[in-house]
Amino acid sequence: MDERMKSSLEATEMWFLRRMMRIPWTAKKTNEEILTDAQTTRQLMTKIRKRQAEFVGHVRRRNQLENLVTTGKFDGKRGRGRPREKMLDSLADWMNIEKPSEMIRKMSCRVGWRSLIAHASRHGTWRRRIKSIT
Numbered sequence: 001m002d003e004r005m006k007s008s009l010e011a012t013e014m015w016f017l018r019r020m021m022r023i024p025w026t027a028k029k030t031n032e033e034i035l036t037d038a039q040t041t042r043q044l045m046t047k048i049r050k051r052q053a054e055f056v057g058h059v060r061r062r063n064q065l066e067n068l069v070t071t072g073k074f075d076g077k078r079g080r081g082r083p084r085e086k087m088l089d090s091l092a093d094w095m096n097i098e099k100p101s102e103m104i105r106k107m108s109c110r111v112g113w114r115s116l117i118a119h120a121s122r123h124g125t126w127r128r129r130i131k132s133i134t
Helices: 003-020 031-038 044-062 065-071 087-094 100-106 110-122 125-133
Strands: none
Touching: 003 031, 003 044, 044 065, 044 087, 044 110, 087 100, 100 110
């Protein structure tokens, strides 16, 4: 998920809030004002990341073809240009884990992986970035 997609999802979340609260788009209210009026915070990105992490853990424990695809271990040449960011790398960044290989090792224990996901969703890195911006 790149920055353009993240900003698009966050804008969609704010559009949903404006629609639920029946605030027209012509009203000059900032997103922060709408969040305080609704007495909520942005939750969409956290839920998406949490579900991605749960799915990757599930796939990793099955040890089948999907496991090879998500870890990126397959034969062949890669294309020209900058390598794309892997989902495991972005999840490791979100969960504050140094190496994706350490994260793969932690996925084998379901209970431990679930507690790690719960901790990351409460203290995700993207929330710190949003608080520093506001």
